[in-house]
Amino acid sequence: MNKPFTLDRRRLLQGLGSLTLSFAVPLDLAVAQTPPKLPGDLKTSPMLSAWLKINADGTVTLMIGKVELGQGILTAVTQICADELDVDLGRVKIISGDTAVVPDEGTTAGSQSMPGCAPAVQQASAEVRQILLGLAAAKLGQPVESLKVSDGTITGQGGSQATYWELVTGKELEREATGKTPLKPASEHRYIGKSVTRVDIPAKMTGEAIFLQEYRPEGMVHGRIVRPPTYSARLADAKTDQVESMPGVLKVVRNGSFLGVIAEREDQALAAAAELENAAKWEVDNLLPGHEGIYDWLLKAKSEDKEIHKKARSGGGETAKVIEATYQRPYHMHASIGPSAAIATMGNDGTLTIQTHSQSVFETAPAIAKMLSMDPAKVRCQHMQGSGCYGHNMADDAAADAALLAVALPGRPVRLLYTRDQEHKWEPYGSAMVIKTKAAVDDKGNVLDWDLEVWSTPHGTRPGGEPGNLLSARYLEKPFKQPVPRNGGPPNYAADRNAIALYDFPGQRVLLHYITEMPLRVSSTRGLGAYANVFAIESFIDELARSAGADPLEYRLRFLKDKRARDVLVKAAETFGWDKFEKKENRGRGIAFAQYKNYAGLCAVAMEVDVNRRNGRVRVVRVATAADSGHVVSPDGISNQIEGGVIQSLSWSLKEEVKFDNSRVLSEDWASYPILTFSEVPPVEVSIIDRPGEPYLGTGEASQGPTSAALANAVFDATGVRFRRLPFTPERVKAGLTV
Incomplete structure (x- = not known):
């Protein structure tokens, strides 16, 4: 699978015993003169030979620049390739992330593997299949329309056959994709939309040395x-x-x-x-502000201020009151x-x-x-x-x-x-953040003006081709200076990712205070700023609902106009049994929603918690989620990502906090930086809304933010106390309950 290769692209063919495609293509398959409109990462790597090889041993080699991190991308693109090529799943072998062999698809991050890589693989596979059909038509003397394919064998009238492996000529496939070959309809998919065995799991189960470590x-x-x-x-x-x-x-x-x-x-x-x-x-030197002083430090630090969203209100009712709140996220490992x-x-x-x-x-x-x-x-x-x-x-x-x-x-x-x-x-941590919210509401509790401000250090110091972002390069005899980090702009954003609420408020303003100085080393953690921003938005909307005496679900739906957003919120509530929930002492329910980056996967999370008032311990009883990731390739893969995101977010929100003094980090082991244990993981139910024909949206970071907010809202429902500083450790909760 992802074992290291020692061959370059030219020698790879010999090592695999492969033959590549070269074609005399019928005129009706010729590339049109109009500029191709290519999907996903095919735009930057349009050569079909960069993605696919048809091998003499009856296998297909799929080459991708995205890499497997546990998100299941190798399995998903294998399913897509097998469907569009009309070969069995087991014939597809993958090479990924080898800079000398595969197409450059940039960094595997931001839930971009499915939106970027999957459409490229799908289109490339469809075009190679069409070209192979053209070659078979020429060899068999039959029209393309009369041919059928099954597992790489093309059959014509009268039973005449040709296989993919026989049709190659030994010359390299150096043909650019056209983007014009139609994809198969969903009704003809064998693998897309089905849960199949992950391609990386068997080797892990049998103890093969698949991990670098x-x-x-x-x-x-x-x-x-x-x-x-x-x-x-x-x-x-x-x-x-x-x-x-x-x-x-x-x-x-x-x-x-x-x-x-x-x-x-x-x-x-x-x-x-x-x-x-x-x-x-x-x-x-002793230069750090210490973990208890970091929030004051953020508010006072020199920042680059940018208004990323402004919607001025015209008309509307009179302001009855103004409600404000401040939320805090620590550094996370x-x-x-x-x-x-x-x-x-x-x-x-x-x-x-x-x-x-x-x-x-x-x-x-x-x-x-x-x-x-x-x-x-x-x-x-x-x-x-x-x-x-x-x-x-x-x-x-x-x-x-x-x-x-x-x-x-x-x-x-x-x-x-x-x-x-x-x-x-x-390691580079996820940045500490402060988010301040303010809303003007009318006499019915409806939001008139919504205001949100974010204070954060960077969320992206990946290498980017620059040595100064590599830790040891800064300590060399001729040291490399770390470049001044930049914050990502729209539509991805970074520190301000998901800071623009999707609710249709009459007036809305979002202001970022971006701080380039870094007391602790920081970079990208799962979700970047979205985890804290969604925590703040969805906690505050809950606070407004409580202030208005409204049901938190109903209150959200008042302002949520997007149909797909409403669908995931309602589906999560139905899966949870929102209307049937029976309130018990120290038990509470909470709900939250977000669309990752405001354009990727949608996820809603509903949660039940139990709070022990004597020791402050929060126990998550159960979690119900709903996810819309567009066209579903692997239901099991989506469920795994949503569930994994929920568990990691609960770990962050209940336990994790990097502690440091004025000179060094104090969190140096699992005792000083505890994470969620197996016994603390709740049952998580995932409901998937499939959207056949819609774009692949990505899933890996969709549940982080909604989980933290659903937890905060459930703890409030159980205790009547609102906690706004993460994590909700027993000590912090107990202190809050005894104030």
Whole structure:
């Protein structure tokens, strides 16, 4: 599946025993002269040969730039390819995220795999099938319309046959997609819309080394690095003689304030790194505001202010009262269960090959090339699945660190693995945020004017081809300065993602205070700013409903005009049994809704909680959700994403908070940064609304925000106390209930 390959695109064909397509195509299939209108990522990589190979052994190789993070994209695009090509699912083999082989589809992020990759695969597969039919028609002497395809075998009148594998000529398929070949109607789909076995699961179940962390290439050695004690620390001195003489040590690498060691065995590398840490002397500053002071710091920090939405109210009723609230989100970790890793090999030909679980292989490779002053064509990243995350964790840093070690020991694969405390203390977190809301309402509680302001540091410092976004590059003897982060603009946004409420309020204003200074290292976590912004919006709309004496569901529907949005909200309420809920002491229900990025997947979450007033513990009893992801390819995949998002969001909202003092991060293990345990995971029911023929919307980040707000609303319903600062830890809840 995603095992590392050592072949380039030209040699790949030989290694796979494949033949590629070359065609003398009938005139009626010729490319029209009008500019093609291509879907998804086919626009930037229009060559069919970049996506598909028809192999002599009866298989199809599908090549995609998006990578598997646990979201099920490999399975979904396999289903699409098999349907449009008319081959059995098992014939399709995938290569993904290899910068030397697959089309550049950018970063796998933002729930963009299905909107970008899936339509490209579908159109490319349909066009290859049409071309193959043209070749068969010529070979069999029959019109294309008379031919039928079943699992790669084309049958004509009288039983004459030709297979895909016989029709190839051995020449490379260098034909641009036209975008004109019609796709199959949904009624003819065998796999799209069905739940099939995930293509990556069997290897995981049988213990195959599919994860990068467990991959062991021949001749591999082990690398470890020594981090500074704080962000701003600089290495003053490090005596390395004793470390260099330790058993198994092959190399001690020092470059400015970067320290690393390479050894034959992992235990030897760990021992040497510990000794190197003891030998290092650092210059340390104390510059951080501390986790309790971060919200005041955000409100006072220098910011770039931008009004991202303004709808002036004309007319309407008189303002009866103005209601205000402030919501706070702490720094969150990705908290990857397996620490980040990479394997880098400096080849004798001067090519640096890196196996990585980075989501941005096409950006990380050139960033590493710049860091090492290498020709970008000589740095190749190959994605392997990792025990990682959704977002920008330390996978890219691990790739860079492995590269720094590998160039010091050419010819041997160098495996770099972080320790738990390194992963916890040095990864780029999800930004702390403050959101202030204000609404003017009439005498019936209806919103007249809605005002929302966001204070946030960045949510995106991915490599982007720049070495300064790689952690160790900043500590080299000739350090690279981190570029000033930019906030994403519409329609994606970043810190202000989902800050514009979808409700049809007469007046609405949204203002972003974007702070480029970063007390703690930050970047993309699942949902970016949407998690906190939806938490604030959907908590505040609930507060307004309570103030108006209205049912929270009915109140939302007053202002929600979009039909698909109303459908998911009503469906979640029906699945939950909103109208049949029986109120009990310390039990409450809550509901919330969002459309991710205001144009992607829609999700509504309803939740029941129980609150123990004696110790402040919040127990989530059950969760019901509804999701609209457009045309459904894999129902099981969508359910997994919604359920996984709910669980992660509950973990964030109930437990997770990065703690730090004036110099360093204090959350360095699972005791100081707890996450949701198996026993705390509630039953989650997912109802899927299928929209055949509609665009694929993506699902991976749809449930994060609504879950946090549904939780807050349910806790209020159970206790009568509104909690606006995340997470709702037992200590925080107990204190709030006793005020």
